[in-house]
Amino acid sequence: MRHITLNNGIRMPILGFGVYQIPAEQTERAVTDALAAGYRLLDTAAAYGNEEAVGRAVRNSGISREELFVTTKLWVQDAPAEHNTRRAFETSLTKLGLDHVDLYLVHQPFGDVYGQWRAMESLNREGLARAIGVANFYPDRLLDLILNNDITPAVNQIETHPFFQRADYQELMRERGVQIQSWGGFAEGRNDLFANPLLAEIGKEHGKSVAQVVLRWLTQRGVVAIPKSVRSERMAENFDVFGFELTDEQMTAIATLDTGSSLFFDHRDPAMVERLGKHRLDA
DSSP: OOEEEOTTSOEEESBOEEOTTOOHHHHHHHHHHHHHHTOOEEEOOGGGTOHHHHHHHHHHSOOOGGGOEEEEEEOOOOSSHHHHHHHHHHHHHHHHTOSOBSEEEEOSSOSSHHHHHHHHHHHHHTTSBSSEEEESOOHHHHHHHHHTSSSOOSEEEEEOBTTBOOHHHHHHHHHHTOEEEEESTTGGGGGGGGGOHHHHHHHHHHTOOHHHHHHHHHHHTTOBBOOOOSOHHHHHHHHOOSSOOOOHHHHHHHHTTOOSSOSSOOTTOHHHHHHHHHOOOOO
16 A cells, blocks of 8 residues: 655555445445455545444454544534534544544535634644545635645545546645545546546556556546445455556546546536535434
């Protein structure tokens, strides 16, 4: 496993396991299988509804806490944001059954982000969240947050895949000390990703699948990836991406797939802002 070092010196695996859209009743088994396959970075969120299952798998794994890197995320909070952020964090920590998380992210760039961030800065200083960051922040929102707060986000988790590559944004983040992390690395199969002729040909040259080519492309760019699967054989395949290297020519060829646009939705779209910004979790 390769690791990257965040802006506060914390080491983070460059490849992990995500549990987005895995039903809670399947999550414990999926995480158990992922840990058995070698994954040590686990990515969940309060909004996913499966933190408790992730925590059970961690506790039952027999793997020391120091070997694991656990991420969860804060959903949009009502006022007073600072108070409610701490309450939400404590709820997540209780569900996970842990005494700290390794990375805590603002899940959406909505609501009183600055109140939420101040509370997260306090959690970081107290050692309850070893690193803090954001998700789904576009460049203007990220830069504004950096300029007006004490702690620069360690990570920004954003949609990143062969059809929406974010190369310019990655460079801006690198300049500011923010690590890019991908969600939707396989584009959820959209644009027939798994049958893409270019990716398939590159895979054939290395004796690898399209999924392995995509994960190698992400990690070779320095992007942290968190592929999801409920099949143990696919987990093992996704984990096996460090025994080969894409050539410069192959990396350049993959760059031609970039459309420059989201395949899902734009967080700056007014309808999406209203939909996500008004949504609240039950717990």
